[in-house]
Amino acid sequence: xxxxxxxxxxLLPELAPAGALVGGVAVAIxxxxxxxTIVHALAAGAGGVRPVAELDEARTLADGMPAGRVLLGGxxxxxxxxxxxxxxxxxxxxxxxxxxxxxxxxxxxxxxAILRAAEAERVLIAAFANxxxxxxxxxxDARPIHIVCAGTDGDISLEDTLLAGALVDYLAEEMEVHVxxxxxxxxxCFENHGRILLGALEVGKGGANLRGLGYDDDIKAAAEVDKFxxxxxxxxxxxxxxxxxxxxxxxxxxx
Amino acid sequence: xxxxxxxxxxLLPELAPAGALVGGVAVAIxxxxxxxTIVHALAAGAGGVRPVAELDEARTLADGMPAGRVLLGGxxxxxxxxxxxxxxxxxxxxxxxxxxxxxxxxxxxxxxAILRAAEAERVLIAAFANxxxxxxxxxxDARPIHIVCAGTDGDISLEDTLLAGALVDYLAEEMEVHVxxxxxxxxxCFENHGRILLGALEVGKGGANLRGLGYDDDIKAAAEVDKFxxxxxxxxxxxxxxxxxxxxxxxxxxx
Numbered sequence: 278x279x280x281x282x283x284x285x286x287x288l289l290p291e292l293a294p295a296g297a298l299v300g301g302v303a304v305a306i307x308x309x310x311x312x313x314t315i316v317h318a319l320a321a322g323a324g325g326v327r328p329v330a331e332l333d334e335a336r337t338l339a340d341g342m343p344a345g346r347v348l349l350g351g352x353x354x355x356x357x358x359x360x361x362x363x364x365x366x367x368x369x370x371x372x373x374x375x376x377x378x379x380x381x382x383x384x385x386x387x388x389x390a391i392l393r394a395a396e397a398e399r400v401l402i403a404a405f406a407n408x409x410x411x412x413x414x415x416x417x418d419a420r421p422i423h424i425v426c427a428g429t430d431g432d433i434s435l436e437d438t439l440l441a442g443a444l445v446d447y448l449a450e451e452m453e454v455h456v457x458x459x460x461x462x463x464x465x466c467f468e469n470h471g472r473i474l475l476g477a478l479e480v481g482k483g484g485a486n487l488r489g490l491g492y493d494d495d496i497k498a499a500a501e502v503d504k505f506x507x508x509x510x511x512x513x514x515x516x517x518x519x520x521x522x523x524x525x526x527x528x529x530x531x532x
Numbered sequence: 533x534x535x536x537x538x539x540x541x542x543l544l545p546e547l548a549p550a551g552a553l554v555g556g557v558a559v560a561i562x563x564x565x566x567x568x569t570i571v572h573a574l575a576a577g578a579g580g581v582r583p584v585a586e587l588d589e590a591r592t593l594a595d596g597m598p599a600g601r602v603l604l605g606g607x608x609x610x611x612x613x614x615x616x617x618x619x620x621x622x623x624x625x626x627x628x629x630x631x632x633x634x635x636x637x638x639x640x641x642x643x644x645a646i647l648r649a650a651e652a653e654r655v656l657i658a659a660f661a662n663x664x665x666x667x668x669x670x671x672x673d674a675r676p677i678h679i680v681c682a683g684t685d686g687d688i689s690l691e692d693t694l695l696a697g698a699l700v701d702y703l704a705e706e707m708e709v710h711v712x713x714x715x716x717x718x719x720x721c722f723e724n725h726g727r728i729l730l731g732a733l734e735v736g737k738g739g740a741n742l743r744g745l746g747y748d749d750d751i752k753a754a755a756e757v758d759k760f761x762x763x764x765x766x767x768x769x770x771x772x773x774x775x776x777x778x779x780x781x782x783x784x785x786x787x
């Protein structure tokens with residue numbers, strides 16, 4: 278079928294074969310919490326988010342930017358590293374703090390997914406918080422679709438797979454798609470866990486880690502579907518995430 | 533809970549962290565086709581199967597064994613390599629050929645899963661063909677359980693995940709288990725695809741490869757649940773697979 282679009286899910290960044298994303302549109306997912314936090318930060322008025330892999334790199338980048346216009350955010354082992362302005366809790370990224378700033382963000386898992394996704398021609402950032410807005414963008418993009426899940430410390434994660442599956446569920450109803458086996462697994466995950474979203478986010482390894490740190494409210498924030506109508510998108514030179522599109526036509530959440 | 537047993541699924545051999553399997557009981561799965569073939573070969577009377585990673589190693593090992601008592605079997609790109617006695621089709625491993633022989637077996641994916649599983653204290657070989665017999669062994673084994681899926685050429689595979697999920701489904705009903713996120717995904721996969729087993733095996737990447745090669749009958753053979761009541765088990769010095777247990781108390785297939 279010539280109209281069939283490739284729809285591939287990678288349950289970890291390292292499971293995407295080198296070169297596989299070239300020419301496609303990629304979706305980076307780290308529900309708990311990096312991509313949820315990015316959506317919140319941009320919705321709160323941050324001008325952009327600079328995803329950075331290493332702590333030192335993040336500090337150096339922030340130091341080189343105009344004082345008062347940059348916030349250093351992120352986590353190691355779940356908490357804000359020493360000297361950081363913000364951790365990785367979506368609810369910390371308020372309009373008061375974020376407006377007209379650039380966020381330099383470094384997280385354990387999410388940054389890897391975004392940097393791996395950067396191989397694609399176009400890169401969207403997805404969370405449950407902007408699910409339907411991402412669906413809408415993918416519907417209008419003719420390229421092969423590659424969904425890159427961050428996972429948790431090298432392990433496949435339930436919550437990222439669940440969001441990937443929610444996207445597969447929408448796309449498979451909307452168009453003819455050719456899915457890989459991991460996309461089928463993600464779809465199964467959404468079929469079974471989509472109805473109990475908050476419970477699913479609490480029960481996975483990432484959720485259990487956050488509950489252990491007292492971040493229960495972050496899980497609740499991550500489970501709020503379609504709270505925002507923006508789609509963060511990766512821009513190049515320098516690599517940064519900005520609002521790429523605004524506006525949900527209608528909710529695509531099917532549970 | 534002290535009675536809670538760890539039940540971890542790894543959707544690819546390389547996703548099992550080094551050392552994670554030590555002291556546990558592992559289950560190696562390559563539904564299409566290595567573990568299905570091993571079950572068939574031992575049920576047909578082969579005395580043992582020697583899993584070997586490399587072609588040259590397989591040929592050398594077979595050359596050093598008594599003529600007439602050894603068969604060289606396996607595949608590269610799905611077909612028997614030059615000079616091999618048998619490919620990797622379960623139905624080739626008949627009593628007439630197999631009785632009182634040792635099979636030296638080298639396959640692309642399954643061998644990796646078995647060799648990775650070898651880190652565990654005890655290693656069982658599972659296929660749909662001996663599903664309930666494996667369930668019975670796991671029920672009576674108190675060790676942490678690690679299910680290692682072979683996948684297909686480095687990609688996560690639907691059929692291996694499905695069998696892993698069928699085992700999770702049985703074990704979670706039978707005992708208190710502590711599952712990892714991948715075990716939840718496998719369980720979801722079984723919930724959705726367990727009822728349409730043959731269809732699921734045909735639609736995955738491994739199944740599509742086999743259909744392309746004309747091996748449709750191998751998929752049918754792999755989908756025959758509980759055809760045999762044996763549990764192949766890995767033995768050491770030298771590394772080999774032999775019948776470890778015989779006898780199904782009752783069918784555990786729940787679909």
